[in-house]
Amino acid sequence: SVPGASQATASGAKTDLEFDRQHIWHPYSSMTSPGNIWPVQSASGVYLRLEDGRELIDGMASWWCAVHGYNHPRLNAAATEQLQHMSHVMFGGMTHAPAVELAKRLVALTPAGLDKVFIADSGSVSVEVAIKMAIQYQHARGKPQKNRLLALERGYHGDTLGAMSLCDPTRGMHHLFSGILPQQFFVAAPQTGFDEDWNDQDSEPLRQILSQHHQDIAALILEPIVQGAGGMRFYHPQYLRQARALCDEFDVLLIADEIATGFGRSGRLFACEHAAISPDILCVGKAITGGYMTLAATLASTQVAETISQGEAGCFMHGPTFMGNPLACRVACESIDLLLENNWQTQVQRIEQGLLQGLAPARQLDSVADVRVLGAIGVIEMKQPVDMTRLQPACVERGIWIRPFGTLVYVMPPFIMTDDELATLTAAMVAAIAVSG
């Protein structure tokens, strides 16, 4: 446990909490009317321990990341051991075993053809890198006018400016910035659900926009199969196959943003595998270190990487200070090894069954519009936006941690969650919705 934190419990948790509320921004928070906030003291396995001693089953895996749970002995040992060697060195002109080992794993495990690895430091940065790669690629081919991106409505790709320009423009979140964001193209999101009968019309809008505007489009970016923060929607693999074919037909790159879906979450190691396609550029992050620290990567095909390198700039124009951070790379290697050794696919299938079973009773509630599950992702979509000030405390009272947004009450648990814990988590979700949804 963290020494400072336990001291704070004994003497001044309230003061710390007050300081927090007055001085610290949290994600999407207000300084004048801050929402509820719960001080967490430590985390182990699938449990988050609050400073007041309550233990919560974590349904969020810290926003898709903590696939092995918290305080994992193997990840702890990897980090501790790496600290004895070096926590960070610059990556300009130097390399090290953790980066090389990570790149080997990524090249081997990601869809075929993605052989060149840019090790970024957060998901949003890996998206910025992908955008810049696509634009530099087209420029190097003598097609500088192909410098805009095409994205799906209801998509989400991050909060930095370039990534924001690719997020659904119809949602309020980024509207304020529209005047300064790069102007991109958008196409309707696929309508056919993952398990529904495919309707060929579903990819027609994509064909149309590509046929009209391909001369201005460097790349199509999408979240394969699972549109995350833009609605937690699961769409049909055939859409992805069509997208791949249409990108080839219209000479546009395909960027897959697997920051949320990568490393097993959707039931395949990478969601592109549901459609057996390879993108030209792939973004991964979040679960890459098992949630231990911030790291992401952008992988590109040899063709993309070599074309960029032979272009006017002679290099790829990006190099963050914490690129290739050895501590994060070392933990990422250990996390990936753990995933493979623990037979992640069996874990995710078991969680899928537990979520299907545990969330089914929510269908009986009048307030619920839909219940859907894919891999280790469970979603209850409400008819009306949830009242966070009621629902979240109702969940904490029942011993679970989730963070709903809008009409979506959803979980993406650590893969190590037991069947009993999963049953407790889902039952508490449904009960909390019943009283406060």
Ligand code: PMP
């Ligand atoms: N793309 C997707 C699909 C994501 O889910 C996220 C994170 N929610 C991002 C990009 C941005 O990643 P980060 O928050 O690490 O910058």
